[in-house]
Amino acid sequence: MKLAEALAERAEATRRVEQLRARVVSSARYQEGETPAEDAAQLLAEAGEALETLESLIRRINRTNAAARIGQDGTLTDALARRDVLRLRHAVVTSAADAAAGTGERGYGRQLRSELMMLSALPVAELRAQADVLAREIREIDVRIQRANWEVDLLD
Incomplete structure (x- = not known):
């Protein structure tokens, strides 16, 4: 994978984390007797996975930038x-x-x-x-x- 592709993936992963964060916040509380629009715990787990992917990409990009x-x-x-x-x-x-x-x-x-x-x-x-x-x-x-x-x- 070229560095430019990794930079594009990093930008996409960052957007994904931000979207998941917003969805977690909007689903974290709901009114009694209602069903939440989305499962906040599941969204939080997805955000954790996305953050791990983002961290790995950032580490690889930084290593590449320092060596190239x-x-x-x-x-x-x-x-x-x-x-x-x-x-x-x-x-x-x-x-x-x-x-x-x-x-x-x-x-x-x-x-x-x-x-x-x-x-x-x-x-x-x-x-x-x-x-x-x-x-x-x-x-x-x-x-x-x-x-x-x-x-x-x-x-x-």
Whole structure:
């Protein structure tokens, strides 16, 4: 099985656990004289099995990510960490540029000459350029990660 297939199975197992949790909660109590819509104990047992499957998949995915090397990025785990930090850095730079530009502020221009003028403390154009470079880096590393996901076999 390829890593990408295991990732898809993990997502499906996660959805299944959440669905079972919701069904257990809705069936956990019922009114006297009524019959519950579903057997909560059976649903809870199914959720336990689904969680065991999910744990096994997560362990195998993590082992594979730690062992698989993808070029200059090191292991898949290293590349994933780099991508996560790039995304956070992009969000910080974009937020800083938006704040410096006054984006999102209501009435950020002066309405009367007697009002104080708001000035930017940061170079907006430079921050936007930096955000563009970060966005490109995120796309590039994401492509390498996706390629590896379809090339790497899942470890036991």
